[in-house]
Amino acid sequence: MPAEAPAKHKGSKNASKVVSFRPPQEVLDVFWTLSDGTDEQRVAGAIKLSQLIEKSEEDVKKQILNYCKERLVRGLSSGRKFARVGFSVALTQLLRQYAELDTSDVLSTIKAKLILKGPERKTKKEVGGVYLGRAFAFSTLIKAGRLTQLSGEALSSLVEDLLKMSDKKSYLKAVCNRTIEDLIAQISSTSFEEHVWPKISSKLKWGWNSCTLDRLSLLMTCRDTFPKVTKKKFLMKHWGYPLLSEENDERLMRTILDTPQKSEILLEKILPKMLESERDVLSVWKGLGDKLTEQLQEKRTDVMLQRQLLALKIANKLLSSPGAEVEQILEIMLSPRLAKYIFHSIVKKNDPLAAAADSLCEQFCTKLKSSNYSVYDVLEKIWESEAAEVDKKKSNKINFNSNNFTRILDLLSQPEAEKYVEFLVSYVKGKEWPVVAIESGKQDKQLEYCVRQLQHIASSQLTNNTIQSTVLTFLLRLAFFQVNKTTKSIQHCEKCINFGAEDLHQQLCESAFYKCLDALSTLKTNQQSRWGQFSAYLDLMYHLAEYVQTLLTAESLKPIKEWPNEIKTEWKKLFALITKIKETAKNDKEASYNSAFMLLFLFLGFQFFTDHKMAVELLQDVYLCYEKASKGQKEKNDDEPPWVEVVTEVLLSLMSLNSHFGRVITATVFRSISSYLTPGAIALVSAVLIPKKSSADDAGGVLVEVDADDGDENPSDDEEADEPSEEESDEDKSDEEEGMDEDVDEEEEEEENVDENFRQSVKQALGEAAVDDDTSGDDIEDLPDLSDSDMFKLDDMLAEVFRLRKKGGGKKAREEKRKETANFRIKVLDLVEAIVKSERCGDFLIDLLKPLLLLMMENKPESIALVKRSTAVFKLLKSRAKGLKDTVHSVTDQKDFFKELLELAQTVTDATHLKLTSVACMIVMNLEFTGQHTGDSSAALSQCVDLLKETLVNVINKKQSKPSLSFFSSLIDLNPIRFKELSPMLVTSLQTETTKPHSKMICCSLLASLAKKSNNVNDSDKESLEKWMTKAATYVTQFILALDRAALQVMLTKDVLTLAVALQARTDIFTQSPFDVSVKKHLMDVKSAFNTDLRRLANKVISAIERSQSMSNKRKSKQKGNKRTNGDAPTEKSPAKKKRKL
Template identity: 20%
Template sequence: MTKKRKREQPSDNTRLVGIYEDLANENEEVRLEAAHNLLSRFSPESSPTGEEVFKILKRLIRGLCSGRKAARLGFSVALTELLIQLLGPTKRNVPNLDLSISKLIGLLKEQTRIEGSVSGQEERDHHFGRLFGLEALIKSGILFKSGKSTDWDIVLDLIFELAKKKPWLREECGWIIYGAIQNLHEQGLDPSYVQAIIDRINSHGLAKTSEGIAIWIAVQSYFPAVDLPAGIWKHEDPLSIKEKSNLAKVLKEASFADKDKGNAEGNIPQKGSWNFKIHFAWPVVLAALLKDQGKSGQVHTNPPKRLDLKDFWNEAVDNSLFAASSSEVRKYWGLLLFEQMFGGIPEHLISILFSKNLMRCLMNHLTLPDRYLHRVALKVLKAIHARVVTEPQAITAAISGLLGPNGHVNFDHVTKTKTVEKLLSQIDAQTLRTVLPLFERLILMPQAGDETGAASRRQILADQLLSLIRSRQIDNISKAPLSEYNACIEQLLAFFVDVAYFSPRLAAEPPVSKASQDVFRSRISSSLTHLVAKVEDPAQFPYYVAMIIHKREKENVDSQPLFDADENVRKTVARAWKTLDKLHLKAGKPQSSRQNLLRAFKLLYSLTILQTYNGDSDAVTILDELRSCYDSLVKHRENDKQGGPEILVEILLSLVSKPSLLFRRLAQQVFGAFAPRVNATGLQSMVAVLETKENISGQEEMFEQEDAGQDDEAMSDVEEIDMAENNSNDTSIHNKDSSNGATDLSNEKEDEENEGSDGDADELAAFDAKLAQALGTRRADEDVAAEDDESSDVDMDDAQMEALDEHLEKVFRERKKVTSKKKERRNAKETVVNFKCRVLELLDVYIKQQHAQALCLDLIMPLLQLIRTTGNKQVSEKATALIREYFRLCKGQSLPVDAGRETLLELLTLVHSEAGKEGSNAHAYACSQASLLLAKVLAAQNKDNLRAVIALYAGTQEMLLFDSKCKVKPSFFSDWLNWCVTSRLQLQS
């Protein structure tokens, strides 16, 4: 039987190999764990020998010369900690270990010496190994233990030799020296160590390099007693204002030579390769300048004549790194500098960073994704957004830089980003108060070359303020204290009012044009359109805008009103102001029984006054009519109405006839408060609109002839209706038997379009015939056999040519008239359809509130007839949705049971008659829903009434069988049977 071989334990050498492998691991935690395991071998319990320690030292130094993974980092940490244990203040005595600092330096030089012919990469690895070994000596602190500077001098000489010999190592050498100065300061060591550094910088000619500048500034900051060599920098300070140009050249790493001195500085070897990292000297210089700048933003007077941050940034960054001749790499450095600086620079200094050349470069490289610096440009935007998220107070400075003179007012459009939009989305109530004055300055002083450019910029800025109102962040602001929210919005609206209706109190350059004032008036309307639906009292902000206008007019000190009207109009407006004041006082009383009505009148008065100031002639007439409504509905008792409801309905209809979303919402808000007071006459006025034909005659019937040809004022909140749009959310047609061949709305529309196409073909044929007659030719599709006998080469004299020109002109003029008439017909139809849709929206408000009233039943037949007769799908869907909503709401205690039985049966008969007419599936569905609604009402009054309903359904079914003109859909009866089944138990109980 064979015995299992005993597993051998790993030897010490095997363990060391594993540790050395882990020291090169790219994971920092693994490297630190390996260093800890290596150092544990030198504990007293391990009893290491001098030979073992020496071997490990040599192995660690050789490991520094390895370019594998992260070997230099791991071996450097292990070597530093090992030197502290062996030669530090609490050094351990290792038997037979003869080790001193000088011997250690000798060992480092020996192990990193290049022997024989080696490749360029091996040479680089050995140079880096020596540098990392010297850094370990410095970090361990053993060079300063004895207080003697001999070993320190040797180490410095080795570092500066590398820096001078190998330019690509100079930055690493400078970084090690810079770190050493900081360590010397933290440990409070003798300044003589620093003096040795300064002496070697001077002797090696490295003072006017990026590394030399960083080291010089560190010495000035940490060891002011050290003697700095004279004659290198003005006032012995590289940050002297007189060294601005030289400083920029050095940091740019351009070829530099001091013409006044024949020293070695002009012979410094330049770096042979680009580094895609910012040189460490840049943050050092900027930190020193920021320290001098102080919190107040004023440059300190000590030391005298020193650069401030703005001068340095413009010279060294904007005019140097971002010069037109600069390489992409230098511009890359500049963008990285901006990214780093923006994250930590004080808020009051942020504007310095948005310099002219930098912003031009940033915008150029953001425009297209294939630009060389596109990705780093995006990182800059991310840095801006990250700062703003954590510190909203920085939004104002950031937006000022992006939209200001060095940026572009339409930054998002130019760069194809949403930077400004995202910044504004982070705004809070407090920050909004500081952002608005910025926009005000940009609007008043747009920095444009001419009036056209200024108008364009002002419109862009107005749109950005409007987008701010519409943004979700404003909704978040509304969660703050109400007064704070109101103050922000009111501040914005007040500025809009100043520009739109007055000569601004602050001088504008160039002056605000009439076109720009119209733009701001439009943005006021758009703002109010959004705000009306966001607050409990819809009249709150419209009233504020109206009162701002009234207040500015009264003051009339700094601003000149632009409202110019005759005496009668001014009297009407003056009476409206008084009425509005009364309404505001009455509506503000708590627990007022008529508060909703008062708020509605307040809203209506505010917006109508605003329209009067916009130059709308109809608004003055509406103000007179509103006065009659106010006297009837507010000042008098409920039973003393004097035609007020009818007048108010007519006013609302005139408002919704305008293509303005603001008026649409205004009408819905007012009508919602006024719905309980609508009478049969007012309702009939709305029904009359639905019965209007969708053509020119219908338009002329609804509107006065003199208004038919007027163009509506272009406003940003105009709502356009797409005639071909299919809004599937409005209604879902209940159709159980769609295969019956009935014509639906899409077929009607198709037929209509086909008719239009046929008409176009006829008109085109007539035009071709007239044109051929004028030219004396034949159409291509006619018989041209006779042409062989005719001469085609007959010349025409001048008189004949003139006669022909006149004839052709007449033919084309007639053709133009035909085209114009077609456009007129199309526009007329769109106008009528638009008006009907707005009226249907008002009726939706009415049905939702008054569905339990018998008066609401009067809408059933007009809606059914509208669904059948309209040629527009959207109108049909909206009307069908109203019938469906009416049916859904009428249940339980919400049925119009006060209607008379005979009236209901008569109405039901009309519905069945309507159902028998040919129509779409939507029409059949609506008729079925209306019939079932009336059946529910009759059953609620007395279930015996259903016998009459059953008889009526039977009669309709009989007509379907025997009358060929009856077009009732099968779904009409199936819906009735389903309703009977579901209602049976309730009726029997």
């Protein structure tokens, strides 16, 4: 029972007797929940409060209810963050649930507790809190449905109070008007007419003067709920009728601008009402939305941003209207100022205007998809809108390169896309285009838009053979050829549209041409298989080659960059060979290498336009390779390398080009010849990927090559390299002396341009011995000679100046070279990925692991992207490693490489790199050898385990300190049963007395890893597991029983207890706990001396022993119960049974 305080004396300030009541503590605690926490917690608190009141005894229930009422009302004025919200929810809940809370009494409490005048003067913040509290209190009465219990006078007084608060505090207008709207929804027509309407009509008579959206919303609620009271005559006199007509748009616009919080009421109530009154979306947009987008110079940037955002929200709401037609929506979208926002070029992250515009465009696209309106017509209207702006000299209103325009472009059907392509091509050709006003200042920008759109359509899902042929031949003609005389017999040559060699439009067309070819080479569609897409791409490339041949042989055209005769000859030879290959490739078997060569020839052919010298040089090698491949020659006894290795070298050369198109084509060709690859070809790829040895190499130089360029880091090496060796022959010296005279003569004729800073450094080093620039030859001869000691000093100073200059100049070049090398290796990894994805992944797995591992261990700043790319390829290789077969390498190769990996593990220090090395070891061990003379795969696995065992023994016996324990643990965790041969050796080492504690720690840790459960364990494996685990459990028992609180080996004890926990987890091996009660008892005695980690492990061991004992006792009791149930009653015929029971 809650305690009651004694009554106050009559002589006190309060003359009446007041009894102070304190409810139970659990009720008081709920009030903290109501003022803090989340919305869910506050709702739960309100429910809990009502439940606590309901459960209380009847004699105090009324007191608790009254206390809660007064405290909740008083708390509504609190300035705490969520107090008003939580307390209003709780008060509403109590008013709904307890009818004994009289409404008039609650009103009296509100007026008594939430007062402005009092003995103490309130601050401005406290006054505002009281006003808000009263607004919230009135709102709770309305939400609780208590208005029907109020008298007419009380109802009128409540409305009057709300209107007064609304007038006094501007920030309360929205709350008060909203509360009155809720009140109107609950009262009868009579109550409204007699008690409410007289109060609010005086305010509504002001009409549009100083009107806000919340007051307009109140008027609309009155008119909709009680139209007989809020008469049409009243509206016509004070507001105009219809209320939301076009004539009132200007007044409504002013109301919107005068209302701080405008979005919700406008969008959710006023706009739908305007559309219901037979106004179309276009008239609403013109009356409101379009005016909000106007640029006003006197307005601040943040104010304009808010206006523009509201305009986009209005447009979004109008678009979602069910009755909105596409034509009207399109007219809204293309209104000049709104179009600028929609088709924007904003790239700033999280820009609110761009996000709203993107949302609007997305909704428009959804509406367009669901309608039958032509997307082509939409695009045409967009161009018309841009043309109209051009005529008004207001350019750049629509950005045709924007993502939103591209989003609409992607809605085209293929027939519409073909028509639109003709639309764009005709404009670029200079034909009459009725929707575009051609002006010199705007034509260039529009031409750029057209070319980029052609590129997008040709390389997107809209494309087909017709579009690809039209666009690519058009771009090729503009990028590389000029028309001297028009001809209709050749496509795209009917007009003399020409660009110069360095013209921006020519560069744009060239870039678009190669980007299209690049995108189409990897474009995936659902209509064709992978081989079908590849064949279609080859046909397209050949068609373009035919078009080039037609343009080259035509007299009315010429290349923009003149071709020498030898290049034209090379092209003829190349085109003839391509034509021959196309005719001979008739089935997939021939196409396996024919298609690869054809693609390579076509790519090199198109390189004639950019770098014909490089293309011709590479073609000579590819010609020979194709000749060998087509004849099917066997190069076993040939001194020349196999053709596939030469092609690989060519592909690596192409990878060095600064061209993504070349990179994609190279990977495609390499993938096509994967069935012909040899270890030699893979070795060429690996050679360029393997990092060079450096001082910061995590691999410690293992598996890596020495970089000849690293000598540049040390200037002294360069100086030594410049000195002639003593073994240099006299003939070489004489040859040099003969050539020196000629070099001196040439140097005398040349005038060197020496860096002025370097010149000053040399002068400073020479000091007084320096000669001025204006000193003549005769004056130089008159200068005194320097002594030998002075000369030696000058030599040292000059050498230092030259050394610093060389070092400073070479550092930047070396950095650039390293970046280029890293980028080149990233490209070459595409070839590695192609092999990993091919059927021959197993054949070259050993060759690929080496470069991938070393690349992932790079730690230079310029290698970050390279490490990420190599890691991705390594993960792909790991995912495909299961079940791979090697028909190329032998078991000896596997053993040698596994040994190299173990050597690498000895040098690596980073934990992540050690784990990667362990994964590589497991991948090699899982490899199956199926080729001739490769050896038995099981014997290969045994060899790898033996090597690992030998290395582990050396680590345990301290013959070597590395690899570290984490390497062995990571490797064993991948498949513990694979390394079961290690267990007996580890247990023996553990039991040997001479084994050092650190070595025992290693043994315990690895045995704990080996004890983990694994799949596919056969009976023989279980026997071996049981054998070594029993021995290990014996050692653990002895170790624990020998633990001494005074001489505790913390680290070793931790590893032993970890092993104990691992052994106890193997319930499939041990039916009972491997440790008895003595172990439990001793651990409980000594664990008080343990640290936190040891104590946690000891508790696990103790808990496992207790569980095992409990289960054992349950089994025994169950067995006894079965015997009593199933056994016969004791008789003289069963004396043996009686004896057993006794």
